Amino acid sequence: MNDRMREVDWPGLFHTAGPAGDTPRHLAALLGDDARAFVDGYSHLWSATLRRGGKAWPATAPTALLVVGLLDNPLLGPDDLSLRDAMLAYLYEVGVAADLGDEAAEIRTQVQDTEPELQCWTAEYVLADTDGRARMWQDGTGLGELVLDQAALACFDLAPMLLRRTLPYLASERARRRTCAAAAVGALARHPAAAARRLELLTELTSMARGSDSSHDLATILIAVGSLGGDTRPWLTDPHAGVRVCAALAPDLADDATASQVLMELERSPQAFGKSFGDMAPPLQLQSKSFQDLLTGRRAS
Structure with a gap:
């Protein structure tokens, strides 16, 4: 988990509250035994790294990459089996954010055409104070909204891998975990790359429903x-x-x-x-x- 954290420029990303440099510490706390830090970390995962209405921040996709690592980590809540269910629920939310459909190609073109401008906007944003960040959303350039589209595109690109990591949990011994995995699969498998497997997945999900x-x-x-x-x-x-x-x-x-x-x-x-x-x-x-x-x-x- 630490290696993956070091691969991400967290201070160069942002979430609900601003720069995302605090996210690695909060995620690491989910594997520790400090009760207060754990509560803060869990709250941060859900309240800071996701936008309302099934949308993404730039920190969302990197966070999802770490969440799939938490799923198999024995240090995650050894006395609380519901925590893995919650991680699957988080991946469902990322799947919703990743559901761009036919818009993905257009967003990718826009992002590629304005990549330098988006990098500059983001760099300025993470260095600004609260008032400055608020003003930047209204700067008239539209770059902020495109940065958020870029964040959704990052989730879109990550969705096939997240789906692969989620599928084994459809066979969990715990009914609630299977259900959370089903919700995540229902969102992540809407990605075009999953089209060839969709009938197979529907057969499995329908069988789960019947049982x-x-x-x-x-x-x-x-x-x-x-x-x-x-x-x-x-x-x-x-x-x-x-x-x-x-x-x-x-x-x-x-x-x-x-x-x-x-x-x-x-x-x-x-x-x-x-x-x-x-x-x-x-x-x-x-x-x-x-x-x-x-x-x-x-x-x-």
């Missing part, structure tokens, strides 16, 4: 199946309201009358969806993107 004995896990897996173009229609009549909704969110069911009816019922009584999972948080994909965001994406497909 799930938890409505919460099933709903999470169904969103992943739907995101990859799989058939979620068998679950549109499931007794569980949350499962029905997550099945209906599949983009390929935008013109399906039964799916539309399920979502119309939800719009009339949105609280029913949240209550359907009791005291549990909503499915992983709905913790960073609202139901309305997913519904909008479904309609746009």
Whole structure:
């Protein structure tokens, strides 16, 4: 892990709070026994290295590279099995940020054409104070937004490797870990490089859905199946309201009358969806993107 950290120019990157030079220390704390540093590190991972709404900072892709290393590290939470689930959930978020589709080629061209300007903008940004950074987002050049596009492109380029490292966890002995891996695969496998494997992955995810004995896990897996173009229609009549909704969110069911009816019922009584999972948080994909965001994406497909 330390070798990989040294390969990254962390002070030359930035995250939510500014320069990312503090990120290696926070990530290292996830493997240590200092409880306070661990809490700070975990908070930093989720609150600083990811943007809201499934977007990336320049520090996001390098952080994801280290997160996949944490997955297999025996020092990560030996007494807390949920930590590896959380790392898979993080990779799901990176997969969302990496989902550029046909925009990737255009962004790559823009980034390559303005590479010197982007480097200068970023170098100035990480040296600026808080007020200076705020002004730079409004400097009228548009370079800041292109730097963020460049960050998303870095996640896009990393997605195939992240997918390879995530796939083994679909066979985990822990149901929750398999479910978190399914969510991550559902996002990462949208990358064009995974097109040849998509049918195979859908077969595996669909089998997982059929074998799930938890409505919460099933709903999470169904969103992943739907995101990859799989058939979620068998679950549109499931007794569980949350499962029905997550099945209906599949983009390929935008013109399906039964799916539309399920979502119309939800719009009339949105609280029913949240209550359907009791005291549990909503499915992983709905913790960073609202139901309305997913519904909008479904309609746009």
